[in-house]
Amino acid sequence: MLPLLQRQRLSLAILHGGICHREMLISWAAESLGLSYIVLLLSGLIGAMADDSSLLAMGFVIACSLPILRAKELSNKVNKRRQAIVMELPELLSRLLLMVNAGENVMRALARCMEQKQSSEHPLYMELSRAIEGLKRGESLAQALEEMGRRCAVPEVRLFATTVLINARRGGEAFVPALRELTRQMWEKRKSIARMLGEQASSRLAFPLAVIFLLIMVLVGAPTILMM
Incomplete structure (x- = not known):
């Protein structure tokens, strides 16, 4: 089997x-x-x-x-x-962008983001914590981020890891614009997922509302029918 x-x-x-x-x-x-x-x-x-x-x-x-x-x-x-990972990723990228603009390097910024969510059981922060622990054990940045993307199994996290690695090799000048563009894309992705979840919730409410409407029709119409 x-x-x-x-x-x-x-x-x-x-x-x-x-x-x-x-x-x-x-x-x-x-x-x-x-x-x-x-x-x-x-x-x-x-x-x-x-x-x-x-x-x-x-x-x-x-x-x-x-x-x-x-x-x-x-x-x-x-x-x-x-x-859950895609919905939380824009929040992480926004904090990371804010810290990088303030002068922090990428790894210290990621570590500080992780410290702020240290007690969280969110899968994104759990995988980020494992990546930071791997760096402390001596793994390279490329290996830690690639493993993080593989464990998350989400294309958006792999795109984030690729963006960080490419701009780490080129230098820090192009990193902030690339991170800003990636953050904008992730916020658009989060909006689309929120709209989809809202549509699913409204469609799930349609059947109970229809049943309630039919019950009200029966309660209102039954006395009239019995009086005829």
């Missing part, structure tokens, strides 16, 4: 710092199959006690759906993580 779980393995790797051991994937698959087995067993026992075979059929459908639902849940967690 391992070749069929490559997408789930990639999702688990994204959620666990870029690493997904075989045992982790097998544990996730075993948990999914175990839940399906428990549902099938319970539905079979209840169906046998009630002498109703339809309960077993219903349990079989639910048991088959559980692994698919867990895979969907895993994919949703990855999407939410990516959205």
Whole structure:
């Protein structure tokens, strides 16, 4: 079954710092199959006690759906993580741009940004903290930022890492305009994601509002119909 779980393995790797051991994937698959087995067993026992075979059929459908639902849940967690990183990245870039304009070099500015969010469990700052720890261990700037981009698995973070590396090699004169342009792009990206989330929220509210409207129509129209 391992070749069929490559997408789930990639999702688990994204959620666990870029690493997904075989045992982790097998544990996730075993948990999914175990839940399906428990549902099938319970539905079979209840169906046998009630002498109703339809309960077993219903349990079989639910048991088959559980692994698919867990895979969907895993994919949703990855999407939410990516959205959270993209939404927070403009804030980080704005603080970084402010500190660089004040005369700080890039690495000290990143370290100070990390100090301000040291207690945060946001995935972007967790990966930034790992990159700074790698620099303290002696890793090069290119290696630390490339690993950060790989662990985040977000194109915008990789673009940020590439911008920092290219301008670090060229010198500091072109870095501020490049960082300012990147910040502007990330704010536009954040606005588009905010609009998309707002549209999704409004579409989710449409069905409950329609149901409430129908209930009000029934409550208002029922007395009139009964009086006729």
